[in-house]
Amino acid sequence: MKLYSTKNHDLSVDLETAVFNSLPADKGLYMPTILPQIDKILMENWDKKTLPEIAFDIAYTLLKDDISAEDLKAIVDEAANFEAPLYPLQDDTFVLELFHGPSLAFKDFGGRFMSRMMAHFLKKEQKEIQILVATSGDTGGAVALGFLNVPGIKVTILYPKGKVSLIQELQLTTNGNNIEAIAIDGTFDDCQALVKRAFHDEDLNAKLNLTSANSINISRLIPQMFYYANTYAKLKNDFEDLVFVTPSGNFGNIAAGMIAYKMGLPVKKFIAATNSNDIVPQYLESGVYNARPSVQTLANAMDVGDPSNFVRILDMFNNDIEKLKEMLSACAYNDEQIKEAILEVHKAKNYVVCPHTATGYLAVKDLKENTAVTEKTAYIILATAHPCKFPDVFEELGIKYEEPEQVAELYKKDKHQVEMNNSFEDFKAFLMK
Template identity: 60%
Template sequence: MKLYSTNNHDLNVDFPTAVFNSMPLDKGLYMPVNVPLLDEEFIQNIHKYGLPEIAFKVAATLLDGAIPLDDLKKIVEDTLSFDAPVVELAENTYVLELFHGPSLAFKDFGARFMSRVMAYFLKDGEQMLDVLVATSGDTGGAVALGFLGVPNTRVTILYPQGKVSEIQELQLCTNGHNIHAIAVDGTFDDCQQLVKQAFADVSLNEKLRLTSANSINIARLIPQTFYYFNAYARLRRAGKTAVVFSVPSGNFGNIAAGLLAYKMGLPVKRFIAATNVNDTVPRYLATGIYETRPSVQTYANAMDVGAPSNWVRIMDLFNQDREALKKLLKSYTYTDAQTLAGIQSIYDQFGYIACPHTAIAALALQDYKKENPQENAAGVFLSTAQACKFPDVFPAELAAKIKIPAVVQELDLKSKKMEKMDTAYSSFRNYLAKFYENA
């Protein structure tokens, strides 16, 4: 497998280089030189396979020999120690539940796969690998659990202080061992910028072996394609052939993976990018003007992104052709008030309790169906996090109905430990400098 930078298609690197470097020095993102098509026989018979089989086929096709097949199969099977069920709520209305992993969020797919790929490529005696990650909520917890105890790795998680839920913060700050947390007095965009500045800092990279666990890392994106193929397979078993996916979208890694799956041959009628008031992409699709803005805090905090990194990957997949992309991608945006009303409406209609991110995806699917009443397609909205992670969002009546998993109850018994930091890059650089000064 060869990859190039979205800023330089002439730059070619192998898969391990892209995984460990995360982001090229030209500040682009790595993309496959060739996006392979899955063979038609597999797509036609995909309903005969389960999630691990589908994931292995997709990974093997995309990685194209970067990891020997026997080893890749073990990585995939170890990653997928949990299911991704498709739950029918009504005729042609389904929810794809992606929160059954250890951190109770869809980020477990990417974080577990990436940590295992990195562990596979790491050699005994090599320089310590410093994994940097910015999180707006769920990424950090998934990465922390994915890398906890992995030899020769050290993880630093940056999150916006006061802008994640209590459970999310506990997942970031109670691990210890090789996991470190930093509460940044700013927004997610500030955290993401600090990480990007560190990767572009040549002198720092001469002393530390830096890589990212954010969705800018191609190893995070690849496994997120798995559950789109698997959802389609399950719908095929139910006699459905036309599918629309509605995806909660913040940094746009999740929907970028869906679009990558589409380019690999997944038959999808439409993708819907559902956002909160951080509406950079909906505005671009409507006007043709791509204008980032400072992120705004909302109840759907994992989507509080004003400058979505993965948008460059999506535009690259479609050769910068906005009109071609608009034929496949529709986008809607919702306020906090609409999100709360959506949570209540979903429960009233289906008896289903959705987290705020999931509710936004459900609202977008609902609005899409209203605009396309004659379309006979299975509508699937992605549920990206367990509702229990956002207890303050729900009215008391609904909150009382949320089942609290044992892993969350155990978090309450742990104490938090984190550094506090401003948004100046010099502060973050000085923090990282301690790693090589004390080596």
């Protein structure tokens, strides 16, 4: 697979280069030069296949020129070794539970796949790499567990101090070994800016083999296509049209779904559900992209004021906003609306949704109220994290949930983190030493 930069379509690099460089020198994002079409016969038989089997079909379609079928199958089988079940909220509305992996968030798919792909390439390179990752909540935990004790890789995770939940912080700071956590005095945008600047610093790159595990890295997006396809396989015999509703912060999750769509996955529409950081909803309404500092919300993993992966989405539609709007809608909800949605779902179904998933529920509710609904359409809300990651929210609402076993184990561990301001010079000095 060859990849270009969203800022230079004439650029051409191979997969290994894109994975380890993360960002092109021109500060664009890597995208595949060609998005091969998924074989329709394969898709017709997906209802008879498991999630890992469907995942392999997609991965092989994209990566068959880069990784052997045997090695790719091993990577997929290790990365996608947990389920992504559908919970029916209504006859036509489903919650896609993506929190059954080790870190209890959808990003386990990306983190585990990326770590195994990098390990595959490192076997022949025999070099060590330094991964830098910024997290607003869930990315860091998935990356930490995905890369823990992987030979040849050291991981440094930046997170905004005081702006992640206790569970999320424990997942970042209790690993040790090759995982280091830095609490930045600032927002997620500050963390992301430090990481991006590091990739373009000549001194750092001369000394360290830097790469990223954020969704700016193309190898994070590839495995996130798997569960879109698996959901299609489960629903294709009962519904003609699928509408995916994706809680969106940095827009990597929904970008992955749209790449799958461009490769031939039958999707009627994508809905991006956001919190008060409503940059993309405002852009689709006004045509003006107005990045701004993020604000803190209950749905903290979506507290992003300049979503990086939206560039990829625009690129797929040749920066034509009208064409994009045919496939993508976006909406935003504040904290009070999110809390009301959590209570509403719990009262109606005795089912607990996290604050991010609640934005998806509200989007479906609004969509049904404002458009004609047919029996042929299924609405799929992507549940991006387990409710246990937001204990303060549910304590306030008086809602109880079943806590997974791994959470109880986290409370027994000691936290180890470095605290730092948002100065790049300080961050650079820390990495250089």
